[in-house]
Amino acid sequence: MEGKLLVSCQAPDEDPFAQPESLARFARTAEMGGAAGIRANGMADVRAIRDVVKLPLIAIDKQVWSDGRILITGSLERARELLRTTGAEMIAVDVTARGQRFGALDRVRALKQDGAIVLADIARVEEAVAAVEAGADAVLSTMHGYTDETAHTTGFDPGLIAVLRQAVPVPVIAEGRIHRPEQAAAAMQAGAWAVIVGTAITRPEVITRGFVEAVERAGRGSAGDVLGIDMGGTNTKYGVVTADGALRGQGFVPTPGGGGAALLAHLKKVALELTAQARGDGFRPATLGVATAGWVDPHTGRVAYATENLPGWTGTRIAEELQGATGLPVYVENDANALAAAESRFGAARDVRDFVCITLGTGVGGGCYTNGRLNHGAHFFANALGHIPIVMDGLPCTCGLRGCLEVYANASALVRYAGDGFGDAEQVIAAARGGDAKAREAVLTLARYLAFGTASIVQLLDPELLVLAGGVVQENELLLEALRAELRARLTVPEQRALRVETSGLGYYAGVYGAAAVALERG
Numbered sequence: 001m002e003g004k005l006l007v008s009c010q011a012p013d014e015d016p017f018a019q020p021e022s023l024a025r026f027a028r029t030a031e032m033g034g035a036a037g038i039r040a041n042g043m044a045d046v047r048a049i050r051d052v053v054k055l056p057l058i059a060i061d062k063q064v065w066s067d068g069r070i071l072i073t074g075s076l077e078r079a080r081e082l083l084r085t086t087g088a089e090m091i092a093v094d095v096t097a098r099g100q101r102f103g104a105l106d107r108v109r110a111l112k113q114d115g116a117i118v119l120a121d122i123a124r125v126e127e128a129v130a131a132v133e134a135g136a137d138a139v140l141s142t143m144h145g146y147t148d149e150t151a152h153t154t155g156f157d158p159g160l161i162a163v164l165r166q167a168v169p170v171p172v173i174a175e176g177r178i179h180r181p182e183q184a185a186a187a188m189q190a191g192a193w194a195v196i197v198g199t200a201i202t203r204p205e206v207i208t209r210g211f212v213e214a215v216e217r218a219g220r221g222s223a224g225d226v227l228g229i230d231m232g233g234t235n236t237k238y239g240v241v242t243a244d245g246a247l248r249g250q251g252f253v254p255t256p257g258g259g260g261a262a263l264l265a266h267l268k269k270v271a272l273e274l275t276a277q278a279r280g281d282g283f284r285p286a287t288l289g290v291a292t293a294g295w296v297d298p299h300t301g302r303v304a305y306a307t308e309n310l311p312g313w314t315g316t317r318i319a320e321e322l323q324g325a326t327g328l329p330v331y332v333e334n335d336a337n338a339l340a341a342a343e344s345r346f347g348a349a350r351d352v353r354d355f356v357c358i359t360l361g362t363g364v365g366g367g368c369y370t371n372g373r374l375n376h377g378a379h380f381f382a383n384a385l386g387h388i389p390i391v392m393d394g395l396p397c398t399c400g401l402r403g404c405l406e407v408y409a410n411a412s413a414l415v416r417y418a419g420d421g422f423g424d425a426e427q428v429i430a431a432a433r434g435g436d437a438k439a440r441e442a443v444l445t446l447a448r449y450l451a452f453g454t455a456s457i458v459q460l461l462d463p464e465l466l467v468l469a470g471g472v473v474q475e476n477e478l479l480l481e482a483l484r485a486e487l488r489a490r491l492t493v494p495e496q497r498a499l500r501v502e503t504s505g506l507g508y509y510a511g512v513y514g515a516a517a518v519a520l521e522r523g
């Protein structure tokens, strides 16, 4: 099977093809088409397929498990029976974090002791490492995007294949959300040992729907769709935002290290691929919006200044370069400003003319709208909310100054307030939700500092709404409540202001919405 395509022949219960004879026919056509192996589910299907094809078979056993969700090969007895009675050469087991909670590693060890070839379906690198330590013969990216921990991802990510390839010494098989031959090729180029495709080959209903959407989209002749790219320090996210505000074709790729030239080449590549993919799917890209770290001249789309985190980025003429590459009008904005634009057009601040968006994560940033317009300042350096001084000669900040709001309200501040025993902000927030006294006190301390810094912003701008975004506010209702109370105590005429404090609802692709919002605003 090395270097080959395998086909997954499965259908959900309600699919007219969901019967062993139909799936065996799919397997037969896959064999005729040159596939080198078949993946199939359950005793009846695997047996029917064994009867008509000579290819190696990967068997799985999907069952509704005790938490009410499907688990792949959750029972050792059924796995053994499947191998014994169907003639399948291999068995795949869900070894995700959830699978492991239901004993997956023990199942892998036991099946290996039986002498079986065991494949591990995983979603994350650490799960692959654990599976291989337990004896798995290969890892499959099948579950990426389908577990709680990876649910925020969409689309196939060849970057995961490359990372898995580095992390484990066994074959890495790419599976999951591979819908086009180009994606299968990208998986091989990223180091996959083989590729498994299912839906795109064996689900005529889904294939039909893809054509239907492309035809109807192209036939509508809409005013035009907007492309958005959000280049962050870790990942570059992208997508198409349609005229009615829906996000389509979204995904992300890792942002490369290196200097400005490497970043620009990366951004051009993402822009070109996104444009081609959008056109191929029947969209009509009219403009491209880009969000990036650093201060940006919104009129020229040139980076006015970027810190040493992005060496050589200062002075890059992003709009000009991408316009030349894609042929589309390109609009560029600072990433925190773009988030405010996203809230203004698509989020909590629709129909609000005066609001401030504050992002609390590794850093603290923001964007301010006054009288319906994003404030840039005279040199495009406005909205550096994280560097508002709140403690005279306080703790040193990454910007070189001391006592900045960021040092007292970012993710590492929260961990610092919580003291020993907490690895990251997420853990502190979870513990606070669970009632842990130290963690709750840490959240309340951060709320006090945040209120202190935010009060000066509110006094200056008198906004109607504060929108909070970023990791520190995720599922952190305690912070929100405390901030509301602390702010009331620190503002003049709080009763007359009717100031609302809300969290962003735009999720993982907020920056893509933001980039698109910037393009819509200016285009």
Ligand SMILES: [Zn+2]
Pocket (backbone or CB within 6 Å): 386, 387, 397, 398, 399, 400, 401, 402, 404, 406
């Ligand atoms: Zn600072």
